[in-house]
Amino acid sequence: SELSRKAANEIGLLYYQNDRYEEAIAAYKQVITKYPGSAEARLAQRDLKSIYVDLNKVDDYMAFASTVPGGATFNVSERDSLTYTAAERAYMRGDIAGAKTSLTRYLQSFPQGAFSVDASYYLGLIDYNQKDYAAVAARLEEVLRFSGSKYEGKALALCADMAYNQKEYAKALNLYKRLADRSAVQEERLQAEVGALRSACALGDRAETVTTASVLLKQSKLTPEVRSEALYFRAKALLAEGQKKAALADLTELAKDTRNVYGAEAKYLVAQTYFDEGETAKAEKEVLEYIEVSTPHAYWLARSFVLLSDVYVKLDRKMEAKQYLLSLQQNYQADDDIAGMIESRLEKLKSVK
Known part of the structure; x- marks a missing residue:
């Protein structure tokens, strides 16, 4: 009866809502096979797909779906999307080991996939948190190959910070300037300009220090601490260049x-x-x-x-x-x-x- 179909589907839903995934899978599979073509079967297949994606078992879902009446098939785009979504969900729920394995497998299976930039970025984050900086650089360079991606700013910031912390100041300066040029967010641009200033100072590049500090000092919403830092570095560079009059103006304000x-x-x-x-x-x-x-x-x-x-x-x-x-x-x-x-x-x- 109609009530029987609905009851069978509700059983699967109750298991699903209480994170009893294996029992939910069994219940939904029963609905799909016992009531093929029904609205309940379609709902059960939708939820079953979500469970398999949550469990990062996309291959199991596709194998089952191909056996049901009518035999579902999956094109490359669908397999690409399902595989990446499962890996991303593993990352979001904190299954870092599982996410790393799945994201790596995704890139191996779909090297030019629709989510290859996303996968490279998340793998880069995992490697960064695990302090595998060589791997981070390789991953994020893949992200930066695609200008304009939604992860470009975050990838640039991470790469620049890594270069600065590893005392690769020339590389850091270039990355910070690139981030400042592309960023439409004032706070992100400000942080990039501060990073560029510190990198120029660490390099001992006086002309770049003066230029970068001057750009930074034109910002309207500098904190007193950042303004003092920019004035200080510019003054020191000007002094070293023999431009004492210009340096005195900055030093007098700081003093x-x-x-x-x-x-x-x-x-x-x-x-x-x-x-x-x-x-x-x-x-x-x-x-x-x-x-x-x-x-x-x-x-x-x-x-x-x-x-x-x-x-x-x-x-x-x-x-x-x-x-x-x-x-x-x-x-x-x-x-x-x-x-x-x-x-x-x-x-x-x-x-x-």
């Missing part, structure tokens, strides 16, 4: 906040630049102001005290220079190069009484 490490160093560098340019009075003013506002970054304040001693030596106020050095020697205990700076200067001032 307004000596609580962060960039501002702490910048305040010292402003004073040092004035001193190097022969503007001794400005250098003294900067250091005295620095001493007044202070900083939690003691190294740069200590460097400023050393610089102040140089200022006073140049002004022929050698006793004051010596007193600052002796005070610093007594109060600064860190194990770094400050002690050597103090000793070398005190040696030159040892005759000062």
Whole structure:
């Protein structure tokens, strides 16, 4: 009867909803074979396919489907879709080992399949999480061969991060710039530009550092931390290139906040630049102001005290220079190069009484 067919189908559905897959399979197969051509049989075959896909047993489903009355056949496109869907579902439910096996088998069976880019991307993610970075690179390079895919941005970001972490800075720079150029998402583009800046700095490419930092600083929604980083790297590159006036503009802005490490160093560098340019009075003013506002970054304040001693030596106020050095020697205990700076200067001032 009609109620009998519906009841038989409901039994399969109840098993399916309670994750009792083997019992659901048996119940649905009974509906399909006992009531061929019925609406219930069609519903049972639909759910049976979903179960086999969930279980990553597509071959078993296709084998059974070919035996039912009417004998279903599957073309390449259908087999491609079913095989990939089963592998993807295994990944999504956390069956990583099963997903890796199935995705690999999918690519072997359908190397030019409709989901080959998707499969390569997910395999790349699995390899990345398993720290098999050589395999990741190979997988994601396959993804990047197809420009415009939905995974291109994520693949570029992963490849760029890997290259940067492995100190392949030239490769990282190229990938970050490529990501920044293609990205339509502001946050993704911003992260790419920050990565490009850090890569350029690590390479020691001053011109690229200045260019990349300048592009980044044009962004309207930079966090204070990212803005400080960009100003700092640009200023350091400009200083190294001898463009002291341009560097001073960035350093002066950074030096307004000596609580962060960039501002702490910048305040010292402003004073040092004035001193190097022969503007001794400005250098003294900067250091005295620095001493007044202070900083939690003691190294740069200590460097400023050393610089102040140089200022006073140049002004022929050698006793004051010596007193600052002796005070610093007594109060600064860190194990770094400050002690050597103090000793070398005190040696030159040892005759000062």
